Amino acid sequence: MTTDQQIEAEANAPGPVHALExxxxxxxxxxxxxxxxxxxxxHPHEVLGIAGENGAGKSxxxxxxxxxxxxxxxxxxxxGEKVRLRSVVDAANHGIGMxxxxxxxxxxxxxAENIVLGSEGQGVRRGIYxxxxxxxxxxxxxxxxxxxxxxxxxxxTLSFADRQMVEIAKVxxxxxxxxxPPVIILDEPTSVLEPKEIETLFTQIRRLREFASVxxxxxxxxxxxxxxxxxxxxxxxxxxxxxxxxxxxxxxxxRMMIGSTGSDNHYHDSAAKRPNLPREPMLTVRGLSGKxxxxxxxxxxxxxxxxxxxxxxxxxxxxxxxxxxxxxxxxGEVTLDGKKLDLSGTRAACAAGVGYVxxxxxxxxxxxxxxxxDNMTLTKQKSRCTGPLVAPRKQATLVDSWIERxxxxxxxxxxxxxxxxxxxxxxxxxxxxxVAGDVRLLLLDHPSRGLDIGARSEVYRLMRELAGSGVATxxxxxxxxxxxxxxxxxxxxSDGRMTTEVACPSGGKPTPLDLVKEMV
Amino acid sequence: xxxxxxxxPTTEPVVVNNRATVKQRLTSFMPLIALVTxxxxxxxxxxxxxxxxxxxxxxxxxxxxxxxxxxxxLVVLCGGIDLSIAALCSLSTVIFALWLPDLGGLTxxxxxxxxxxxxxxxxxxxxxxxxxxxxxxxxGLSIFSAIALVISDAGPIRIxxxxxxxxLTLYVGGIVPMSFFVAMIVxxxxxxxxxxxxxxxxxxxxxxxxxxxxLAGTPVDLxxxxxxxxxxxxxxxxxxxxxxxxxxGSPTMADNLLLPAVAAxxxxxxxxxxxxxxxxxxxxGALVITLLRVGLPIxxxxxxxxxxxxxxxxxxxxxxxxxxxxxxxxx
Numbered sequence: 001m002t003t004d005q006q007i008e009a010e011a012n013a014p015g016p017v018h019a020l021e022x023x024x025x026x027x028x029x030x031x032x033x034x035x036x037x038x039x040x041x042x043h044p045h046e047v048l049g050i051a052g053e054n055g056a057g058k059s060x061x062x063x064x065x066x067x068x069x070x071x072x073x074x075x076x077x078x079x080g081e082k083v084r085l086r087s088v089v090d091a092a093n094h095g096i097g098m099x100x101x102x103x104x105x106x107x108x109x110x111x112a113e114n115i116v117l118g119s120e121g122q123g124v125r126r127g128i129y130x131x132x133x134x135x136x137x138x139x140x141x142x143x144x145x146x147x148x149x150x151x152x153x154x155x156x157t158l159s160f161a162d163r164q165m166v167e168i169a170k171v172x173x174x175x176x177x178x179x180x181p182p183v184i185i186l187d188e189p190t191s192v193l194e195p196k197e198i199e200t201l202f203t204q205i206r207r208l209r210e211f212a213s214v215x216x217x218x219x220x221x222x223x224x225x226x227x228x229x230x231x232x233x234x235x236x237x238x239x240x241x242x243x244x245x246x247x248x249x250x251x252x253x254x255r256m257m258i259g260s261t262g263s264d265n266h267y268h269d270s271a272a273k274r275p276n277l278p279r280e281p282m283l284t285v286r287g288l289s290g291k292x293x294x295x296x297x298x299x300x301x302x303x304x305x306x307x308x309x310x311x312x313x314x315x316x317x318x319x320x321x322x323x324x325x326x327x328x329x330x331x332g333e334v335t336l337d338g339k340k341l342d343l344s345g346t347r348a349a350c351a352a353g354v355g356y357v358x359x360x361x362x363x364x365x366x367x368x369x370x371x372x373x374d375n376m377t378l379t380k381q382k383s384r385c386t387g388p389l390v391a392p393r394k395q396a397t398l399v400d401s402w403i404e405r406x407x408x409x410x411x412x413x414x415x416x417x418x419x420x421x422x423x424x425x426x427x428x429x430x431x432x433x434x435v436a437g438d439v440r441l442l443l444l445d446h447p448s449r450g451l452d453i454g455a456r457s458e459v460y461r462l463m464r465e466l467a468g469s470g471v472a473t474x475x476x477x478x479x480x481x482x483x484x485x486x487x488x489x490x491x492x493x494s495d496g497r498m499t500t501e502v503a504c505p506s507g508g509k510p511t512p513l514d515l516v517k518e519m520v
Numbered sequence: 521x522x523x524x525x526x527x528x529p530t531t532e533p534v535v536v537n538n539r540a541t542v543k544q545r546l547t548s549f550m551p552l553i554a555l556v557t558x559x560x561x562x563x564x565x566x567x568x569x570x571x572x573x574x575x576x577x578x579x580x581x582x583x584x585x586x587x588x589x590x591x592x593x594l595v596v597l598c599g600g601i602d603l604s605i606a607a608l609c610s611l612s613t614v615i616f617a618l619w620l621p622d623l624g625g626l627t628x629x630x631x632x633x634x635x636x637x638x639x640x641x642x643x644x645x646x647x648x649x650x651x652x653x654x655x656x657x658x659x660g661l662s663i664f665s666a667i668a669l670v671i672s673d674a675g676p677i678r679i680x681x682x683x684x685x686x687x688l689t690l691y692v693g694g695i696v697p698m699s700f701f702v703a704m705i706v707x708x709x710x711x712x713x714x715x716x717x718x719x720x721x722x723x724x725x726x727x728x729x730x731x732x733x734x735l736a737g738t739p740v741d742l743x744x745x746x747x748x749x750x751x752x753x754x755x756x757x758x759x760x761x762x763x764x765x766x767x768x769g770s771p772t773m774a775d776n777l778l779l780p781a782v783a784a785x786x787x788x789x790x791x792x793x794x795x796x797x798x799x800x801x802x803x804x805g806a807l808v809i810t811l812l813r814v815g816l817p818i819x820x821x822x823x824x825x826x827x828x829x830x831x832x833x834x835x836x837x838x839x840x841x842x843x844x845x846x847x848x849x850x851x
Contacts, residue, residue, distance in 0.1 A: 324735070326734070326735060346734055346736075346737045347737050347738075347739055349737070350737030351737075356735060358732075358735050363729060363731060363732065364729075364731050364732050364735050365732065365735070366732060367724070367725045367728045367729050367732050367736075368728065368729070369724075369728050369795060369796065370721070370724055370725065370728065374721050374724075374725075377721070378721055378725055378733075378736045378737075378738065379736045379737045379738075381718035381721070384718075385717075385718065388717055389716045389717060390715075390716060390717060390718060390720075432736065
């Protein structure tokens, strides 16, 4: 790729100092190499895009750049000088600031207070707020981005887009601190904005380029291509190449993100093993409505994996939880295997043979300090009991058999589950629904989140085998590729409604771009 | 089991550090070590302390505290706290004194039942109205104290018939005071039920991570209401023990037991954040607290300083048992 080589040459050539340079950054988490030698260069006055699938290491990289994560190896250089960033304040002193994905403003303070919060400077004298000075300081920042927001407006009265402007103005305060052109990092800034607001944001980003460097991260490739000068692609914790935005197309970028390797039946897909679907669906949803979804109709057959895709705010997560009785519904009817499904609580759903694997494994999927055995039998208590009493031998035999069947790597069934690696934890969480052998519908919310490729592959294989044994599966995939790779059928959700259904048979898979068209 | 599931092992690393460190082991035995050390220290300070008579007195004194702490431990294990136990206990002594003339021998059971029902109401308020247990029971503390004052006309009620409580003043085998024996039975019963049934998993899961427990289909609400019920019933039983010792019911009789009960739980090493701990630990904790109470005057510490010591002990015990590594923000 000629563009790559050009950039590589530029990067190595002596000349203008880079605003920010990252070399060989490595960060390990238990069981996962989040960063595995990432290189990155940010030039002065450019907008650099970072693209990559979930789990590619984007957020870890950004966190390392603002001192929230300490890398295990590698170096970060700011304007040629090697730095060790210990905190957000440390990073700010070096001129690096981040606009966080979840906004970090204090809602009941004014915009001005938020902008100067933590760097009050002249705004505070002898411990007392000097409102006029603070307002001026804040106004200066707002003027930089040409915003007309009233600095004395309370933050919670501002629109989401305005709050984001306040946040950018706040980050720009670091310019005064470091006395250099700052590096501003924007992490998924568009995910909750309306199209018009996105346009405004992009105008702002182009303005920022005049006096700062910008690092822009977004899931949406079209946005990355529109607003960035150059794009660096991450894949599996490594740098997978760079392109100039002007030369690149979404599909090219996409190919770089996924890579050509690893997709060789990574999803264990084979039409031959697929059983014929029964005529009657296992799960039937009719007109189901809740807080964030309306009038949903859905059918899932035994042995079928149905992927639900949709952008942030599509309501698919809430729908999934509602089917498990963990989210209230306002209307509609759900039947499982011909019987009406009680959605009043999780216990009723469990008893009816519904299983749910939450996206947040650490906080919702497992009880960290409890043992592998107790986590595995937490739901199906009967499977380890004789009468009303727990039978330790019965539990041991059962749990050991599942540890062996799923190749769960744990020193002992009594080991606290939090000591296992992510993939093994997830296998225990899945096993929870299997021990009693009565699960008929599995709701999987990002089951491969945070897992490395090997562990993902095992989870995929497990899903295939469960489907093969007649379990109906609803999958909220981590990426479009995963949804396409694993699903037999894909349902698209947008703004809480089901908009389209796309057949996704083995050998006739749609492309991600086909789906993206339907999602927005 | 018909599901034909197999998986092929991968090279994924097993990240395990399974050996409990010496420090962790030591921490888990700390309450017992503290108990023995305290006993030894008191014996050195007063060689006459280690006699059957004074030990009998200590365990007899500790009985109501053991029962109160045992019940409240369940609530703490579920991740909540019950601040109303002492006030509910005081109220129960008054109820006992008032009901005794009418109910006679059945009064004990009636009072325990009533206190349990009051605990249930608190539990339901906590679960259904989604009010933190801290607030619900703080309100309960205030309400029960006030009710006790109102129905007792703000003074102690003497008990004339002593038959109903006499059994508690007996000795088992001539040595062990009946009240302490009953307290041990309560502790053993709760511990056994937890150990032998799925309840232990449910309580721990609820305490460690309520959302994970709920999403695993654990009857979280039921478990919590149950914990408050047991806690209330234990307050009722503790009240009967106090009445048997004081021959009266009084609206403030047990009020000074709240801090010692909470201290007993945390000194025992049950995590105030929920999940980790056991009833047995609270028994040890209650004995430590009682020994301190009885022993400090022996060593010559004025009783006014006792409260200072309790305060310091609670803070120190939490400092030793709280796992701060996973808590980002301490509120």
